[in-house]
Amino acid sequence: MTQLSVQEYQKQYSDRTLADIEEYSSVSPLIEARDLWKVYQTPSADVPALKGITLSIQPGEFVIVVGKSGAGKSTLVNLITAIDIPTRGSVLFRSQSIFDLPEDQRTRWRGKNLGIVFQFFQLFPTLTIWENVKISMDLLGEIPMSERKERALDLLRQVGLEQHARKVPAKISGGQQQRVAIARALANDPPLLIADEPTGNLDSRTSEEIMDLFASFVARGKSVLMVTHDRGALKWASRVVEILDGKLLG
Secondary structure, three states: OOOOOHHHHHHOOOHHHHHHHHHHOOOOOOEEEEEEEEEEEOOOOEEEEEEEEEEEEOOOOEEEEEOOOOOOHHHHHHHHOOOOOOOEEEEEEOOEEHHHOOHHHHHHHHHHHEEEEOOOOOOOOOOOHHHHHHHHHHHHOOOOHHHHHHHHHHHHHHOOOHHHOOOOHHHOOHHHHHHHHHHHHOOOOOOEEEEEOOOOOOOHHHHHHHHHHHHHHHHOOOEEEEEEOOHHHHHHOOEEEEEEOOEEOO
8 A cells, every 4th residue: 555644645636625634733632642641650769751741632543652661651642541540640532521521421531522543442242243333332332323334334445444344453563453343433523533543563664554534534634643663654644753762753
């Protein structure tokens, strides 16, 4: 597959779409982390994993956070997705503080507004491919039941896997499983995709195909936040941020 940057993908869309993308830069951030700290307490000392991180993501932006193992990337993802709670600081989504919400509302917020892609796919082994995509719709319950199967199949078409819809995950490759995970992340049409080392277990060719998919979704107006240690992925980003020892550089 030919590698295309976000900017090259954008050129394939209409002037109206490009105007929309340009307009995104003038609006408020889609999501914003402010002065995030995460400190773990041990018997011998307090161990800070994040040290005052501030980061915002605009609609239609592809942000990659790069850093070595142990730099704090996954901790940052856990806080931005409200899977974990910061020691100090806040996360605002469309100007609303996420940690002011009760836990059950945070869970629903996450299911509706975030599509999360993990390094290890996290597919249900006994479900078929299309059922793995549909389950996100079942859990949130906002898409009519009669439309869910067709939407799952349409998303599989978008990632090139419709022909494998009735297979279980063990019958397809690792790269194909990651495509299923991306389709599942898009099931409820969230504005923001968050990917934690999505190419970490893939070969270089498959990694490029996955990055191409992310870039194509950004060109259609989605936002993507990806964390990785792979500097080869940076060429797809509209903005790159580096994390080291729990702090953002620059």
